[in-house]
Amino acid sequence: MSASDARPGLSWSGTVDYGPGPLHTPRTVEELQQVVARAERIRALGTRHSFSRVAASDADLVSLAGLPEEIEVDTAARTVRVAAGVRYGTLALELARHGLALANTGSLPHISVAGASATGTHGSGDRNQALAASVRRVELVTASGDLLTLDRRVDADVFGGAVLALGALGVATHLTFDLVPAFDVRQRVYLELPAEEFGGAGLDAVLASAYSVSVFHHWDGTGAQIWVKQAVLEGDPGVVAGYPAVLAEAQSGHAVAAEPAGAVGIGRPDHALPVDADAPFPGTWHGARLAAGAVHPLPGLPGDFCTDQTGTPGPSHERLPHFRLEFTPSSGEEIQSEYYVPRAQIADALAAVMPLGERIRPLLHASEVRTVAADDLWLSPAHDRDSALVHFTWKQRPAEVEALLPEVEAALAPFSPRPHWGKVFTMPTEEVRAHYPRLADFRSLAERLDPGRKFRNEYVETYLF
Missing domain, CATH: 3.30.70.2520 (Alpha-Beta Plaits)
Structure with a gap:
């Protein structure tokens, strides 16, 4: 298992200090499960392109960059199961080799699939949804260190809160995306x-x-x-x-x-x-x-x-x-x-x-x-x-x-x-919360999956709870 005592460092912009650490860099999902189970509180880092403090913490942090870059394409079903730390640009190249594509991408291909989905990254287009809307399944390490899979069709009652969740439900290991024919x-x-x-x-x-x-x-x-x-x-x-x-x-x-x-x-x-x-x-x-x-x-x-x-x-x-x-x-x-x-x-x-x-x-x-x-x-x-x-x-x-x-x-x-x-704003907490009619449902889901509040930080506590 790899864990560093060094500071996690700064965001891509240099304006966000993620915290004192330690920053864990597990090499397998099993190591990630052990890190999460042992931690009192923990937050996951992606490619560090957010400008807000959504991922910053005064407790443990974990990077998924060391996990294997698994990309499993199902051409018949037009889906792909991909490791959370894989960058969109890397994923797109592999999909193209199978004659498939994501329906849309963000402006940066350098960002990870899990971090982008969790914070609401998007592209543009009147009929293009946010990138997280193409996710049909998410695999999480929960607070106990166990693995949990939530599926859009099987878990329809809660899936709307499971992907774009600001890291407050667990640490994603894999996402499964719906695909379209290459165009x-x-x-x-x-x-x-x-x-x-x-x-x-x-x-x-x-x-x-x-x-x-x-x-x-x-x-x-x-x-x-x-x-x-x-x-x-x-x-x-x-x-x-x-x-x-x-x-x-x-x-x-x-x-x-x-x-x-x-x-x-x-x-x-x-x-x-x-x-x-x-x-x-x-x-x-x-x-x-x-x-x-x-x-x-x-x-x-x-x-x-x-x-x-x-x-x-x-x-x-x-x-x-x-x-x-x-x-x-x-x-x-x-x-x-x-x-x-x-x-x-x-x-x-x-x-x-x-x-x-x-x-x-x-x-x-x-x-x-x-x-x-x-x-x-x-x-x-x-x-x-x-x-x-x-x-x-x-x-x-x-x-x-x-x-x-x-x-x-x-x-x-x-x-x-x-x-x-994932960006900087100064709107009062209650104004932000008022825009989300399903916020109470999300809180209930978070209490169910993380009753000990292991995955929360100051940002999440401020705007969601």
Whole structure:
């Protein structure tokens, strides 16, 4: 068994000290069971990309990075059982070899499947749910050191609380994901979305125009970059503007009709994207111009770190993330905040925050707008609500950011904002709790699985209990 007396260290951003430790690094599930059973209190660490203190603790910590990177693909069932510490980028490469894929990915392929699922990591797309919504089974080491498996179909009464659980139920060893047939995506980036399109119907149309869309901006009333990711399917017309029915069925369990390709903006030639996968993207779209080369969403960083932006179709795992697996996307010298608001109210929510723009910009690297489909996970910020996300990537000036966030949150208050669990926010505890109608059910589940409160930390106690 491997356990270190060294400090667990800092988060990827360098802004979160995880605690004094010790940090345990078991090499087998059996060793993990022994570590958990022996500990008075313990928290699990993933790849340390969270910006909040969701994983920090003054007690024992455990990393799953030393466990075998097991990936067991069932091509007939279209599922994969994967060890909790495996990174999404590693998983995607193995799935591609079997002709399969995850329905969606986050912007970073570098994060672990368990950590990302537990904290609500997401990608973008009006019909794309959070990554945890694709999990059909979770295997946990419980407080006693025993193994427990919870399945979406077998344990339907509690499964909504079992995956996106902030580590409060146990330490995940393996997750089983639903998969879809491998599919291609092509990506282009547009620059300088004008003010008249960065709001109202214009912004709604942009966000609904493709399988996945991200809009980066700097709170000056315009859009700096629009990342458009089109799903490419076999047959005519080849490109689907929204969510392919086969993928929607895999995620939701029932068929959803795909939107007609090119439906968004049909009445305006300059608002329509091509419906043929071989056709070039227009030079101007919604008043924005096509980028001449690869760009990075953060100023001053090279576009080479990012996924292909030429419009050439390629495997979904090479286009849906913003960043390539083989590169570190940035220096990590940043802080992130993110708030979920109702999808239909995103333009109004942005307008409400816009008067703070002059105070936001000096602290900002960039902001991003994305969309996420509703799910039934009890602690998901997208629980039972199609959502749009108001995201901030701040410069590493924590005191100034913390001082400004209450004003940002006050501006968003009319839109019932739900903060991302893995990012920085200052909303009062009761306001956060009020957004989760299944919180009492989650507490009951936690009391049943962890009556001694072994897996709690200050963060979990504050916002969940």
